Amino acid sequence: xxxxxxxxxxxxxxxxxxxxxxxxxxxxxxxxxxxxxxxxxxxxxxxxxxxxxxxxxxxxxxxxxxxxxxxxxxxxxxxxxxxxxxxxxxxxxxxxxxxxxxxxxxxxxxxxxxxxxxxxxxxxxxxxxxxxxxxxxxxxxxxxxxxxxxxxxxxxxxxxxxxxxxxxxxxxxxxxxxxxxxxxxxxxxxxxxxxxxxxxxxxxxx
Numbered sequence: 001x002x003x004x005x006x007x008x009x010x011x012x013x014x015x016x017x018x019x020x021x022x023x024x025x026x027x028x029x030x031x032x033x034x035x036x037x038x039x040x041x042x043x044x045x046x047x048x049x050x051x052x053x054x055x056x057x058x059x060x061x062x063x064x065x066x067x068x069x070x071x072x073x074x075x076x077x078x079x080x081x082x083x084x085x086x087x088x089x090x091x092x093x094x095x096x097x098x099x100x101x102x103x104x105x106x107x108x109x110x111x112x113x114x115x116x117x118x119x120x121x122x123x124x125x126x127x128x129x130x131x132x133x134x135x136x137x138x139x140x141x142x143x144x145x146x147x148x149x150x151x152x153x154x155x156x157x158x159x160x161x162x163x164x165x166x167x168x169x170x171x172x173x174x175x176x177x178x179x180x181x182x183x184x185x186x187x188x189x190x191x192x193x194x195x196x197x198x199x200x201x202x203x204x205x206x
Contacts, residue, residue, distance in 0.1 A: 006047060009153045013054050016161045019202050027201060029194040032059040039067065042077050045119065051153040058160065060195025062169055062177065064111050065095035065160060082119075087135040091116035094124065094152060095160075097172050113172065117152060124148045124155040126171055146171055165196060165205045 021033050036056030039049035049071055057066035070080045070092060082090040096111020113129050127145035135143045148168070149155035158164045169178040180192040191197055199205035 006151075006153060009157050010050060010054060013051065013153065013157050013161060016157070016202070016204060017054065017058075020161070020198055020204075023198060023201050027198075029060075029198045029201075031195050031198055032057060032064075034058075036067065039071065040074055042071060042074060044077065045071065045117075045122065047122070048117065048152050051156055055156055055160075058195075059098070060198070061193045062097060062099045062173060062195065063095055063115075063160070064098050064106075065156070068092050068094065085136070087139040088116070088127070088132065089118065089120060091118050091125075093117075094155075099173050099177060115148070115172070122151050124150075124152060124159075161199070161204060163205050165199055169193065169196070 017033065020031075023029075024031055024033060034057040036053060038053040041049050049067075052067040052071065055065065057064070059065070070076055080090075093111075093114035094117045095115045097113050097115075098106055098111050100112040101109050115124065115126055117124055125145050125147045127143070131143040131145065134141070148159055148164075148171070159168045166178050177193075182188050182190055182192050187197075191200070196205065
């Protein structure tokens with residue numbers, strides 16, 4: 001993650017997070033944006049620790065993104081083992097949907113269905129939990145999955161902090177969740193998803 005293009009993406013993430021943090025403080029949408037101590041780079045996963053060193057944790061009504069424990073340090077990564085029976089090669093969960101979890105339980109449950117990072121080619125992809133289980137039972141059959149981005153930084157920049165966010169919601173949770181609007185209160189008619197409202201206020205998404 002040392003190319004000029006990669007460095008530029010990381011700079012964009014840094015600037016976007018600064019803007020979103022300021023707007024959240026001003027408007028109080030109720031999202032979570034937390035800093036994280038810089039993670040040590042991992043040669044096997046170029047760009048992954050660098051991206052999470054900027055992002056830390058972000059959470060809105062639909063998703064929670066935070067570093068998986070496996071990349072907390074080089075020692076943690078060295079201890080990670082690939083399950084030989086995992087047909088997808090033991091990808092890393094880089095975030096989870098939380099829409100399916102009651103808000104009162106989100107502090108106790110890490111998340112619902114995961115969004116994955118392929119540890120070989122570093123692509124970020126979404127796969128229905130049912131399809132994952134089917135692949136376990138039928139490893140020789142093809143299953144559907146959606147590649148979201150070629151690397152983690154691009155995923156965060158475009159799909160979490162940028163114009164691709166509504167499509168991320170539609171891909172993982174369905175167009176009905178993406179298009180839900182508030183029916184009551186001061187913000188009636190606006191999107192129900194507080195992270196999307198923050199991005200719209202920042203001019204980063206529609």
